[in-house]
Ligand SMILES: Cc1cc2nc3c(=O)[nH]c(=O)nc-3n(C[C@H](O)[C@H](O)[C@H](O)COP(=O)(O)OP(=O)(O)OC[C@H]3O[C@@H](n4cnc5c(N)ncnc54)[C@H](O)[C@@H]3O)c2cc1C
């Protein structure tokens with residue numbers, strides 16, 4: 237693989253950019269791999285990457301039914317933060333956030349990590365108490381966050397209307413090291429690095445069956461034939477229930493649509509990420525100038541990758557109340573992704589009832605920020621059979637009542 | 651936009667008039683249940699890509715609960731029916747089979 241560098245850009249500029257090679261190979265599937273990962277989203281690719289990098293396991297295939305990064309990884313609003321309430325969440329999300337800081341150097345691929353800061357607005361008394369509690373919890377966890385009053389909010393966000401008619405802004409939870417990254421680049425960067433280690437990324441290859449013998453996985457059947465493996469990692473987000481069904485077990489997961497939208501590009505208006513959970517809207521501005529906006533999930537099970545129109549109306553109405561300046565901006569496009577929701581709104585990184593099958597899912601509306609940490613922990617779980625970061629996120633917690641409840645913590649969304 | 655017909659009062663309305671209540675026909679385990687049974691009752695879901703039986707409440711109408719059979723891929727509603735039943739009535743199953751040849755109630759479980 238050719239390394240990307242300022243020198244390479246200059247060299248290619250002089251020869252009409254004819255020397256760039258493919259970023260990753262497009263191999264035919266082999267008959268058998270040590271490890272198969274289903275799903276070439278960020279979590280699947282990061283898992284493969286750290287299997288190779290941290291454990292030297294490189295006889296790996298990543299099977300993707302569509303194109304890599306075409307699932308939720310290419311559909312999210314790219315918010316990266318780690319200000320969660322529970323210790324086990326803070327640990328894995330903070331691991332991910334800190335890996336993001338030098339991911340571009342690690343992968344030799346610019347993922348455009350932009351630690352511009354994230355502000356979660358408190359617009360009710362209970363949110364004030366909730367965020368103050370989170371700030372204290374974060375202090376104990378070693379995650380740098382800070383409760384800020386309305387004056388500081390106005391400084392960080394000059395376009396805000398602090399005394400909105402319904403929900404005046406009472407302050408906020410500020411994480412200066414939070415931010416955004418380019419979502420496609422995260423998938424592409426990991427893919428390029430995996431391919432470089434000799435792993436096979438096989439696109440347009442849907443897993444249609446899971447082969448087992450004596451309670452143990454032996455391989456998968458796919459639209460491109462049968463492929464054997466010793467270990468299987470299912471990392472398919474909204475399709476986790478479908479994959480589990482193929483392997484003969486059920487998961488505590490429901491799939492629903494989550495939408496996002498972007499506006500026409502405008503001059504710089506907001507240079508941080510802002511989230512308003514009470515009114516259900518959040519917003520940042522892309523480098524191209526588009527406002528990137530997201531809201532709530534649909535309430536019913538859905539695999540259609542479209543959401544209901546009234547959610548957009550609801551989100552925009554809420555944002556316009558808090559940011560009246562955006563009321564005349566036109567929206568350019570809207571899309572949806574199918575997110576995998578668990579009962580306690582925390583992910584699952586776990587062994588399963590079938591020996592050799594591991595599952596990484598349940599990231600729901602907020603897993604983009606977790607990609608490096610999730611891949612790190614899940615690779616360890618798959619390679620060693622246990623991982624300190626993943627331990628609490630096992631499937632047993634639903635039997636044992638050991639929930640990691642992030643839905644009561646004010647950080648409901650993304 | 652999803653349009654549902656409430657079998658309790660007969661009104662057809664947009665989804666904003668209803669509240670979704672999740673999977674229907676889940677067996678409730680009570681005292682004496684094993685941990686696994688209670689986990690399944692609380693959390694394990696079919697979450698099918700296809701025909702789904704689900705609970706809805708006519709929240710901004712008559713206020714009553716009912717059941718719907720719906721496709722989670724096309725969002726087609728096969729029919730709605732009373733919640734006072736342990737399994738979908740024959741008319742609903744026939745309506746689904748007519749639109750999804752080969753589908754049977756047992757196969758979905
Ligand atoms: C609108 C929206 C906004 C969001 N905003 C944020 C945000 O701001 N911050 C944040 O942290 N998170 C956000 N998220 C959540 C985040 O996008 C996801 O949690 C994360 O991308 C999940 O990554 P993944 O790799 O697990 O899944 P995916 O990227 O969905 O990858 C799964 C892959 O599996 C493939 N697959 C499925 N079935 C099969 C099969 N049978 N065979 C082969 N391949 C299969 C799919 O095609 C897909 O490519 C948002 C999500 C959405 C939809």
Ligand SMILES: [Zn+2]
Nearest residue numbers: 656659708712
């Ligand atoms: Zn009614």
